[in-house]
Amino acid sequence: xxxxxxxVPAFLWSVLAWAxxxxxxxxxxxxxNDRPLSEASVLNRxxxxxxxxxxxxxxxxFIETLPAYLEVSFIGYDSHFRExxxxxxxxxxxxxxxxxxxxxxxxxxxxVEGKRYENFFTHSGFEVLDFAFVDEHTLLLLKxxxxxxxxxxxxxxxxxxxxxxxRRASGFVKDCLQHVYLESGDSLYALRFAQExxxxxxxxxxxxxxxxxxxxxxxxxxxxxxxxxKGSNQWVRTYQSPISGGKSRLIHATKPDLNDILxxxxxxxxxxxxxxxxxKEGLEMISWYRHILNRPAYNPLFALHTGALLFxxxxxxxxxxxxxxxxxKQYRIKHHLNKHFKNEILRDAATGKLYVRYEKGGMTTLxxxxxxxxxTQERYLLKGYDFxxxxxxxxxxxxxxxxxxxxxxxxxxxxxRLVVDR
Numbered sequence: 001x002x003x004x005x006x007x008v009p010a011f012l013w014s015v016l017a018w019a020x021x022x023x024x025x026x027x028x029x030x031x032x033n034d035r036p037l038s039e040a041s042v043l044n045r046x047x048x049x050x051x052x053x054x055x056x057x058x059x060x061x062f063i064e065t066l067p068a069y070l071e072v073s074f075i076g077y078d079s080h081f082r083e084x085x086x087x088x089x090x091x092x093x094x095x096x097x098x099x100x101x102x103x104x105x106x107x108x109x110x111x112v113e114g115k116r117y118e119n120f121f122t123h124s125g126f127e128v129l130d131f132a133f134v135d136e137h138t139l140l141l142l143k144x145x146x147x148x149x150x151x152x153x154x155x156x157x158x159x160x161x162x163x164x165x166x167r168r169a170s171g172f173v174k175d176c177l178q179h180v181y182l183e184s185g186d187s188l189y190a191l192r193f194a195q196e197x198x199x200x201x202x203x204x205x206x207x208x209x210x211x212x213x214x215x216x217x218x219x220x221x222x223x224x225x226x227x228x229x230k231g232s233n234q235w236v237r238t239y240q241s242p243i244s245g246g247k248s249r250l251i252h253a254t255k256p257d258l259n260d261i262l263x264x265x266x267x268x269x270x271x272x273x274x275x276x277x278x279x280k281e282g283l284e285m286i287s288w289y290r291h292i293l294n295r296p297a298y299n300p301l302f303a304l305h306t307g308a309l310l311f312x313x314x315x316x317x318x319x320x321x322x323x324x325x326x327x328x329k330q331y332r333i334k335h336h337l338n339k340h341f342k343n344e345i346l347r348d349a350a351t352g353k354l355y356v357r358y359e360k361g362g363m364t365t366l367x368x369x370x371x372x373x374x375x376t377q378e379r380y381l382l383k384g385y386d387f388x389x390x391x392x393x394x395x396x397x398x399x400x401x402x403x404x405x406x407x408x409x410x411x412x413x414x415x416x417r418l419v420v421d422r
Contacts, residue, residue, distance in 0.1 A: 023063040023089050027096030029053050029072055037100065040074040045179060045190050046204055047212065069190055069202040071179075072098050078194040083202045120399065121157060122412040128401055130171035131413055132180050133349045133394055134193060139180065140413065141169055150182070150191075150198050163198040173209070176216040176224060181209070218303035219243075222323040225301055225308055234297045238310060240325040251325040254297055254312055298336075298343045302354070311345065318374050331374050335367065345369075349394040355380075357391065364388055366398070366418065380418040393418070 036057025043050035073079040077100035148165040181188040190201040236254040344357040354369040367376040388400035
């Protein structure tokens with residue numbers, strides 16, 4: 001059953017519910033003045049099972065296992081979260097009436113002028129363990145002495161919300177629907193941001209997330225996109241699962257060709273040297289093959305408004321899929337043939353612009369990709385930093401963690417506007 005779950009879209013489990021034991025949730029979602037909300041989202045964040053309300057605001061959702069963490073959301077309203085256990089159900093059924101509150105206005109971020117600015121959050125004593133983007137704001141995981149804390153700040157570093165954590169935490173995780181989770185030990189805690197508070201919503205086992213949620217790598221309004229790995233993570237199958245219903249579809253399979261790998265530009269010199277090495281040629285070639293076979297395939301996929309963009313670096317190709325899963329266009333790419341390529345393609349969280357990351361001599365360089373043929377274009381340097389950690393981009397601004405010179409044992413959060421290097 002575990003393997004099968006990837007081949008059926010998570011939102012479609014309700015189709016199979018009648019043949020299984022489980023729990024059914026029914027109810028109605030209301031807004032202001034008890035107005036029924038049509039097309040409100042009802043999601044179990046523990047398994048990505050979900051549905052939407054009808055014209056009367058009513059919904060029905062099947063849950064296979066408990067506990068469940070129900071999230072109900074609608075544009076312009078604060079999301080509603082509820083943890084459900086077996087005690088909430090009577091004969092496997094639960095009827096709910098959920099009233100959403102209009103979203104309160106939050107502080108807007110202050111626009112920072114200038115071409116370059118740095119040292120975003122470098123307060124003395126605090127170590128920034130990780131950060132994530134939440135809409136136009138930045139969520140920080142902070143450590144101060146033995147205390148761990150979450151803080152949501154805007155671009156002017158104004159504190160919007162904060163939460164002192166009752167346990168150690170190591171970082172943030174996002175699922176393919178861009179929900180943020182906090183990793184702590186062997187569990188993930190879903191996060192809620194509402195009414196000027198940050199709340200932890202239940203817990204997911206980390207193993208469950210890795211095996212059953214993480215294979216969903218991207219989504220748009222039409223489809224979920226899953227990836228299955230095997231053979232030292234080199235054989236990759238990419239599936240498209242329609243949110244509206246229907247069977248999952250294999251849209252791409254990546255299987256490395258050993259001869260093709262050996263004669264790539266970045267390996268050619270080593271391969272030729274090993275070919276003519278004597279007398280240990282055989283042992284060295286076996287060692288080389290093992291080295292190649294143990295290199296995980298890197299083929300990032302990004303969801304577009306109506307489809308998806310898949311990089312297949314093993315075949316020097318980029319595939320653009322439409323919402324039916326058909327290849328609309330195919331491009332030849334070569335940015336990955338540069339030996340300084342870091343196996344990282346970054347996407348601007350606000351504009352969707354793509355950047356390729358290179359590192360050479362302690363200098364991080366980003367090259368933007370053309371939106372027309374995905375060739376490399378402008379060049380950007382992150383000056384003054386050696387190998388920044390957790391690099392992310394939003395609105396043409398690079399955010400990253402780095403060690404401060406005055407406090408070498410603590411990570412600080414910096415930002416730098418990307419300016420074309422001439």
